[in-house]
Amino acid sequence: MCIWVAQNNEERLFKFFLFVKILYKSGKTKFSEIEIQGIATMMNYADVRPLKAFIDKLIELGWIKKNEKTGYYILSSFDQLRIENGWVSRASLECSIDEISNIKAFVGSAVYTYLHKDFWRRVKREKSVLIKGRTYHFLSPSFNYKKNYAPVATTGIEALYNISKSKASDLKYAAMEAKYILVKKDFDISNLDVDPKLLIKYCDAPKNTRKVNGKVALQLIDLVLPTIEVRKRPKLGT
Secondary structure (H helix, E strand, C coil), rough: CCCHHHHHCCCCHHHHHHHHHCCCCCCCCCCCCCHHHHHHHHHCCCCCHHHHHHHHHHHHHEEEECCCCCCEECCCCCCHHHHHHCCCCEEECCCCCHHHHHHHHHHHHHHHHHHHHHHHHHHHHCCEECCCCEEEEECCCCCCHHHEEEEEHHHHHHEEEEHCCHHHHHHHHHHHHHCCCCCCCCCCECCCCHHHHHHHHHHCCCCCCEEEECCCEECCCCCCECCCEECCCCCCCC
């Protein structure tokens, strides 16, 4: 779901949906004028019109359904939405009002935490994975991937999910600033002690060639470590 939100730039809509899901534990409401006014106040909206537009959009998407007989609006469950939209993964993150107050950081944390887990799942399956000069191993059955960084490239997110590199980068830094993920640079350091600009200009070196501790280094994919945990939602009926 968070990947869909990022693909479609629907963070504000998603924030509203999560807010009402948390607010209405029964999964239904009538969205009376006084209710909408109250939600607007709680969400710091000066005008109720954006909220009414969100409700219309959520009905159009099928995330909210109206029972014309009772007048109640039914908030679809996450499992229903997953099935109806063909979202295969049941990976999920817990969220509260505090998390959705910074919706970009929350969406970013979901995307990068999921891809961190997916990377180590691939390494476990293939035993070793080579990416840009780095080889990653799932060292033993007791290896705890949750404590190990993984390379997650914005170019990879763009290729996999059609989320632009700039959007993927914005999500990463929002999640990092909120301390949902830790990010560190990775370099392949050589023994050369020359100006990287000369190598780029005359030797066709990659543009991400840098100098680290006096040596020429190729900047690799940023490494990511989530500080929150992905959980798997149970199947319907369990």
